[in-house]
Amino acid sequence: MTKDDWVGICGRLLSDRGIENFSALEICDAGREKRGPYRSTILRTPPLKLLENAWRLIDVLEWLREKNGTTGVLVTSWYRDSRYNAAVGGAANSMHMTCGAADIIKMGSIPSEVADMLEGHPDAKLFGIGRYKSFTHLDVRAMIGRPSPARWGSDD
Numbered sequence: 357m358t359k360d361d362w363v364g365i366c367g368r369l370l371s372d373r374g375i376e377n378f379s380a381l382e383i384c385d386a387g388r389e390k391r392g393p394y395r396s397t398i399l400r401t402p403p404l405k406l407l408e409n410a411w412r413l414i415d416v417l418e419w420l421r422e423k424n425g426t427t428g429v430l431v432t433s434w435y436r437d438s439r440y441n442a443a444v445g446g447a448a449n450s451m452h453m454t455c456g457a458a459d460i461i462k463m464g465s466i467p468s469e470v471a472d473m474l475e476g477h478p479d480a481k482l483f484g485i486g487r488y489k490s491f492t493h494l495d496v497r498a499m500i501g502r503p504s505p506a507r508w509g510s511d512d
Contacts, residue, residue, distance in 0.1 A: 359384065362401035369407060375414055377421060383410055383434050383455065400437040402455050409456035410434075412496045416477065420462060420494075423473045432491055433459040451484060451502070457495035459488075467492045481505050 357365075359381075366380035384401045402410075421429050436444070436452040451457035462470045470492040474485050479499075486493030487509035498504035 357401050357404075359401055365404065366407065373411065377418065377429070378414055378431070382431055399435075399440045402435045402437070406435070406455035409454050409496065409500050412499045413456055413458060413494070416474075416479070416483070416494065416496060417458065417460070419477060420460075420470070420473060423462075423476075424465070427463040427465070430461040430463065431458045432461060451495035451497055454500060456497065456500050457484070457493065459491045459493050461491050 362384050363380045366383060370378065370380060385399065417429050417431075421427065433452060434457070435455050436446055436450060438453055441450050441453055442448075446452060460470065461467070462473070465473070467488060467490065471485050471487045474480060474483060474492070474494055477483070482496065482498035482504050484493065484495040484497045484502075484504065484506035486507075493509075495506075497506060
């Protein structure tokens, strides 16, 4: 499927679900390095069957958006196909390859605050939460059959 096909189909599905804060292009292309050593590695669009995982993740991202006052949630990396994931040094079994993970920044909050907010989510025990200096990783692993919870990283 071409990226344009993906954007059209996924965009309609997002619209049908009333999702306004995240886009089809964001799901399939956020995180692709436009410059640097990985620019020649083609990031393929996700299979449409993975959208069920994206819907679960979007529900949590929308919750986070509303937490402590409505502010934007910027996704810096969402879907990665296996070749691109390997090229960027992603974990062999990365949740990014399932459409069920995103690296995020919540505007007006530092990454440790974002991770703490996610720990306060009613379903936090179902998540993977990674703490990094410049972003927070969130995945919905137990919602799609992976062991949970998972926590890693540090705020320093």
